[in-house]
Amino acid sequence: MLVELFFLSGCQNDCGYPTQMSPQQLQKLVFVTGNKNKLLEVQDILKGTVDLVSHSLDLPELQGTPEDIAAEKCKIAANMLQGPCITEDTCLCYNALNGLPGPYIKWFMQSVGHEGLNKLLAGYEDKSAYALCTFALSKGPGHEPIIFDGRTPGKIVPARGPTHFGWDAVFQPDGFNETYAEMDKDIKNTISHRYRALEKLKAYLASQQE
Template identity: 35%
Template sequence: MKLTVVTSNAHKAEEVAAFFGGIAEIDHVSMDIPEYRYPKVREIAEEKARDAYRALRRPVIVDDTGFFIDALNGFPGPNAAYVFETIGNQGILKLMDGMTDRRAHFETVVAYASKEEVKSFQGTIEGTIVQPKGREGFGYDPIFLYEGRTLAEIPLDEKSTISHRARALAAFRGWIISAGEPAGD
């Protein structure tokens, strides 16, 4: 089976490839897709998948991730990429200065688009915000503590089995297996 992963983020493509190692051949297409401003991560992922399918004319998967901090009323939410590019981890930590509620979660939605349909699959992971630790990962990974380690302290092969993206990809993989290999266009 061959899956075309569309993302301009090489780290995401590596994580997807590690997750599907031995199951599927991953074709990475680096393509800028508009960052939609919908209130739900699912809506953004599905629209990005439609755009990628229209551009490539073959079945694709894309994902979108939201980062939700309880004490900040869910901010940055589905705007996680923009907020990271704008204020980064230090900006998030500054916003949380003095706050005792450090709970947060990631939500990733993987969307698959073909000529016939768009399907989406969600994965979440709960954790807390901490001072940066670790050298693995990318984005908010150094400040997100999950079960005693930040995501940046977890090696990619392990992270690829437990992360929010891994959970969404596992749901997608389950659908592929139950539905049979998606047909090419």
């Protein structure tokens, strides 16, 4: 499974990654992803905080709660790299379905598309949902990952706007008349689930440099 993953740069070991984090190393991150849209969004949100470059990595498929999946992926990645890393997982959770599709939204999206995501709620009056982003930071092998999550409430609607960025076209955040896909990126990047998780991550990274 291809997942999104940050590696902290500045390593002196065989893998090319640091075994311990320093203030200097926290200034540069490598985002491992095959999703160029997500890369651009994260770069925009972290602009002025850290330098971001992209790379990709395959990790095994996992199941469980969003936090369990994020933590386990981060542990596996840290062990593979023998160094610190940060992983990211994104969920779309329907309240009527007790949080599903949740962490499996990517596979639902690939299987049934935007129309299918709407049909999942065809028998329910409650169309409310929330977008959830979870980052997990490991300081290296043997370290328990630190979790940073962000949540944006909204509802599921028929697809509107560009359809090239996952399920954005069917999610309309509360307080807005536009779906994520229809929004100006500068607006989305100040209210999205990813933005809220990254704000917590940025605060933590800043605290490590004090």
